[in-house]
Amino acid sequence: MIGGxxxxxxxxxxxxxDMSASTLILVLIALAALGFFLGRSRALASASGNAQALHxxxxxxxxxxxxxxxxxxxxxxxxxxxxxxLSIKADIAQSVPSGLVDEGKSLDLLMTDVxxxxxxxxxxxVAGALTSDAALSIDTETTDVRALLGGVGVALGANVGPExxxxxxxxxxxxxxxxxxxxxLVLAAAMAGLAFAFLRTNKDFRARNTVEATVRATLIFAAxxxxxxxxxxFFALIFNxxxxxxxxxxxxxxxGTTWHPHSGGGSDQPLGLIPLxxxxxxxxxxxxxxxxxxxLFAAIYLAxxxxxxxxxxxxxxxxxxxxxxxxxxGLFALLTVGPLLLKVFGNEGLGWMQGASSVMTAGLVMxxxxxPFVSSLSDDIITAVPQALRDGSLGLxxxxxxxxxxxxxxxxxxxxxxAIILATSRAIGETMLVVFGAGAAGKLSLNPFEAMTTxxxxxxxxxxxxxxxxxxEVLVAYxxxxxxxxxxxxxNVIAQIIVSKYQEQYS
Amino acid sequence: MFDQPSNLAPQVETPVTTDHKxxxxxxxxxxxxxHAIKDVNVKIDDKTVTAFIGPSGCGKSTFLxxxxxxxxxxxxxxxxxxxxxDGEDIxxxxxxxxxxxxxxxxxxxxxxxxxxxxxxxxxxxxRIHGQAANKAELDEIVEKSLRSAALWKxxxxxxxxxxxxxxxxxQQRLCxxxxxxxxxEVLLMDxxxSALDPIATAQVEExxxxxxxxxxxxxxxxxxxxxxxxxxxTAFFHLGELVEFGETGQIFTNPHDSRTExxxxxxxx
Numbered sequence: 060m061i062g063g064x065x066x067x068x069x070x071x072x073x074x075x076x077d078m079s080a081s082t083l084i085l086v087l088i089a090l091a092a093l094g095f096f097l098g099r100s101r102a103l104a105s106a107s108g109n110a111q112a113l114h115x116x117x118x119x120x121x122x123x124x125x126x127x128x129x130x131x132x133x134x135x136x137x138x139x140x141x142x143x144x145l146s147i148k149a150d151i152a153q154s155v156p157s158g159l160v161d162e163g164k165s166l167d168l169l170m171t172d173v174x175x176x177x178x179x180x181x182x183x184x185v186a187g188a189l190t191s192d193a194a195l196s197i198d199t200e201t202t203d204v205r206a207l208l209g210g211v212g213v214a215l216g217a218n219v220g221p222e223x224x225x226x227x228x229x230x231x232x233x234x235x236x237x238x239x240x241x242x243x244l245v246l247a248a249a250m251a252g253l254a255f256a257f258l259r260t261n262k263d264f265r266a267r268n269t270v271e272a273t274v275r276a277t278l279i280f281a282a283x284x285x286x287x288x289x290x291x292x293f294f295a296l297i298f299n300x301x302x303x304x305x306x307x308x309x310x311x312x313x314x315g316t317t318w319h320p321h322s323g324g325g326s327d328q329p330l331g332l333i334p335l336x337x338x339x340x341x342x343x344x345x346x347x348x349x350x351x352x353x354x355l356f357a358a359i360y361l362a363x364x365x366x367x368x369x370x371x372x373x374x375x376x377x378x379x380x381x382x383x384x385x386x387x388x389g390l391f392a393l394l395t396v397g398p399l400l401l402k403v404f405g406n407e408g409l410g411w412m413q414g415a416s417s418v419m420t421a422g423l424v425m426x427x428x429x430x431p432f433v434s435s436l437s438d439d440i441i442t443a444v445p446q447a448l449r450d451g452s453l454g455l456x457x458x459x460x461x462x463x464x465x466x467x468x469x470x471x472x473x474x475x476x477x478a479i480i481l482a483t484s485r486a487i488g489e490t491m492l493v494v495f496g497a498g499a500a501g502k503l504s505l506n507p508f509e510a511m512t513t514x515x516x517x518x519x520x521x522x523x524x525x526x527x528x529x530x531x532e533v534l535v536a537y538x539x540x541x542x543x544x545x546x547x548x549x550x551n552v553i554a555q556i557i558v559s560k561y562q563e564q565y566s
Numbered sequence: 567m568f569d570q571p572s573n574l575a576p577q578v579e580t581p582v583t584t585d586h587k588x589x590x591x592x593x594x595x596x597x598x599x600x601h602a603i604k605d606v607n608v609k610i611d612d613k614t615v616t617a618f619i620g621p622s623g624c625g626k627s628t629f630l631x632x633x634x635x636x637x638x639x640x641x642x643x644x645x646x647x648x649x650x651x652d653g654e655d656i657x658x659x660x661x662x663x664x665x666x667x668x669x670x671x672x673x674x675x676x677x678x679x680x681x682x683x684x685x686x687x688x689x690x691x692x693r694i695h696g697q698a699a700n701k702a703e704l705d706e707i708v709e710k711s712l713r714s715a716a717l718w719k720x721x722x723x724x725x726x727x728x729x730x731x732x733x734x735x736x737q738q739r740l741c742x743x744x745x746x747x748x749x750x751e752v753l754l755m756d757x758x759x760s761a762l763d764p765i766a767t768a769q770v771e772e773x774x775x776x777x778x779x780x781x782x783x784x785x786x787x788x789x790x791x792x793x794x795x796x797x798x799x800t801a802f803f804h805l806g807e808l809v810e811f812g813e814t815g816q817i818f819t820n821p822h823d824s825r826t827e828x829x830x831x832x833x834x835x
Contacts, residue, residue, distance in 0.1 A: 455667065469682065
C-alpha cells in the first residue's frame with residue numbers, strides 16, 4: 060500500500076494549493092483508473108494469477124475499486140460546491156454593517172455587489188491586471204476599483220465603497236479557504252475509498268455482486284433526481300402561487316371572465332383565468348382537429364399501404380417536420396397563414412376577421428406542427444400490431460380497409476390515444492407560435508377569427524419587461540404556471556386510465 | 567355424399583367436369599430469388615381431410631397460402647401455374663381475392679383472436695359478408711359456429727368477454743369457429759395445433775374430424791401422428807417439391823418414394 064498521506068500532499072502541491080474543479084476531476088479520474096488496475100492486480104495476485112480461482116472476473120475487482128474512489132469523492136464534491144457558497148454568503152451577510160442596508164438597498168442587492176466585486180478581483184488576477192498580493196491589499200483610496208474591474212469585463216452598477224470592498228475581500232478569502240478544504244477532503248475521500256476497496260480485495264470477495272449493487276444504487280439515485288426535481292418545481296410554483304393568492308382573491312382568479320392587468324393595479328385589477336384557459340382550449344381544439352385526422356390517415360397510409368420505398372422516403376421527411384422549431388412555425392403563421400386567412404375572411408372578404416392574428420391562424424399552424432407528431436407515433440404503433448391479426452382478418456375475406464378499421468385500429472387504439480394526448484400536451488404548452496399567431500389580448504369569444512391568447516403566452520408577457528416581483532400582475536404568472544401544471548397532469552392521468560383500461564381488454 | 571351440397575355453403579354451381587374440390591397444376595412459387603414451390607400438382611377432394619407433411623421450409627405452408635391467395639399480401643411473392651376451385655381459376659383477373667377467401671377460410675398457426683369480444687370475433691366474417699339478415703340470424707350463426715368448434719358450452723355465458731382472455735386452446739377453437747362462421751367450402755389450417763397442449767390438440771383434432779362432414783379440410787402439420795389420425799389423404803413435400811401424394815394409410819405404411827419413407831421413419835427432417 061502506498062503512503063496515502065504523502066500522495067495527497069504531493070497532489071496538493073502539484074496543483075499549487077488551489078486546484079481548479081476541472082483539475083480536481085481529472086485527478087479523481089486518474090485515481091479511479093489507478094484503483095481499477097490496483098484492484099484487478101491485487102485480486103489476481105491473491106489467487107496467484109489464476110483468474111479461474113477468483114469469485115468474480117478480474118475486471119469486477121477493478122471496477123469496484125474505481126467506483127469506491129469516484130462515488131464518495133464526487134458526492135462530497137457536489138454537495139460542497141452547492142452548500143459552501145450558501146454558507147459563506149450567510150456568514151458575510153451577518154457581518155454586514157447595519158448602516159449599509161439602510162441606505163435603501165436590500166441585503167440581496169448588496170450581496171450581489173459583494174460577489175461581483177470578489178469575482179471581478181479573481182478575474183483581474185487571472186487576466187494579469189493585478190498581482191495576487193495586490194488583490195489582497197487593494198483599497199478604494201488608491202485605486203478606482205470600478206474602472207479596474209470594468210477593464211477586465213466585470214461591469215458594476217455603482218462605485219465600490221470601502222465597506223463593500225472589505226466584504227468582497229473577506230468573501231474571497233473565505234471561498235479560497237473553503238475550496239482548499241474541499242480539495243483536501245475530496246482527495247482524502249477518494250484515497251480512503253481506494254484504500255478501503257484495495258484492502259477488501261481478495262479472491263473470495265464478491266466483487267461482481269458489490270458492483271451490481273453499486274450500479275443499481277446509482278441508477279436509483281438518477282431516477283430520484285428526476286422525481287425530486289419535479290417535486291421541487293411543483294413546490295416552487297406552489298409557494299409563489301400562494302403568495303399571489305394572499306394579494307389576490309382566488310375566486311376572482313379562477314372564475315374571473317376578464318383579463319386586463321395593468322402595472323401598479325393592485326388587487327382590484329381583473330386577472331381572470333377563464334379567457335386565457337378558453338384561448339388555450341380553443342386553439343388546442345382547432346390544432347387537434349387538424350392534426351389528428353391528417354396525422355392518423357398519414358400513419359395508416361404509411362403503415363398499411365405504402366411500399367417500403369415510399370415509406371422509407373416519407374417517414375424521415377415527416378420526422379424532419381417535427382424537428383422544426385416552433386418559432387419558425389410562428390413566423391409562418393404571422394407572415395403566410397394569417398394574411399392568407401385575412402384575404403378570405405377579412406374585411407375585403409367575409410368580414411369575420413379583423414387582423415392576421417387569430418385563434419384560427421394559430422390553431423391551423425399548430426395543427427400542421429403536430430401532424431408529424433401524431434403520424435410518426437401512430438405509425439410506429441400501427442406497425443407494431445401483429446401481422447397475424449391482419450392475416451386472420453384477410454383470411455376471412457375482409458378487405459384491407461375493413462381490416463384496418465375493425466381489427467388494426469382497435470388493437471392500436473391505446474397507443475393512438477396516448478399519441479393524441481401527447482400531442483394535446485404539446486398544444487397546450489406551446490408558446491412561441493401563440494405569441495406570433497394568436498395575438499396578445501385575453502378574450503372570451505366563440506369567433507375563431509378573433510385574436511385571443513393562451514396561458515403560456517401570458518406567463519411570458521407577465522414576467523418580461525420591468526417586472527416588480529411583488530405585484531399581483533407579475534405573481535399571477537406563477538398561478539398560471541400552476542394551473543398549466545395541474546391541467547397537463549390531469550390530462551396525463553386521464554390518458555393513463557384510458558390506455559390501461561383498453562390494455563386490460565385487448566392484450 | 568360428394569354430390570350433396572353442404573347446408574352451410576352458399577349456392578355454387580358445381581361443374582360436372584371434375585370430382586375434385588381443388589385442382590392444382592404446375593404450381594410454382596418464387597420468393598424474390600428463392601424458388602419455394604416447384605411444379606406441384608395436387609387434387610384435393612371435397613369432404614375430405616388432406617394433410618400436408620414435410621420438414622420445415624419444404625414449402626407446405628406456402629402452398630397452402632396459394633389456395634386462398636394469401637400470398638398476395640406478400641410483395642415479393644410470385645405464384646404461377648393453374649389452381650382451380652370447382653373448375654374455376656382462382657388466379658384469374660376477374661376473381662376477387664376477398665370473395666375467394668370467404669369461400670376458402672383459413673386458420674393460422676398461432677391463435678390470433680381479434681381484440682374484440684368472443685361474439686364479435688365469430689360474427690366478424692358474417693357481418694362483413696352480410697350473411698345475416700338480422701340480429702337473431704347472426705346470433706344463430708354465432709351459436710352454431712361455436713358449437714361446431716366445441717366451444718359453445720365453455721363460453722356461452724361470457725360471449726361479450728374479450729376473445730383474447732381465453733386460454734390458448736380455446737383461442738384456437740375460437741379462430742376455427744370464426745373461420746367456420748363465414749360458411750366456407752374449404753378450410754385451410756396451417757399447423758393449427760402447434761401452439762397447443764395435448765388436451766387442446768385432441769379437442770381440435772376431434773373437431774377437424776367433425777368439420778369433414780361439411781367442408782373440405784386441408785391441414786399442414788409437423789406431427790406425423792396427427793396427419794395419420796385426422797387425414798384421409800396425405801401429401802409429402804420436400805425442398806419445394808411434392809414428393810408423394812396418396813391415401814394416408816398407404817403413405818404411412820407403404821410409401822412408394824424412398825424420401826417419404828426416410829421422413830416418416832424419422833431419418834430426414
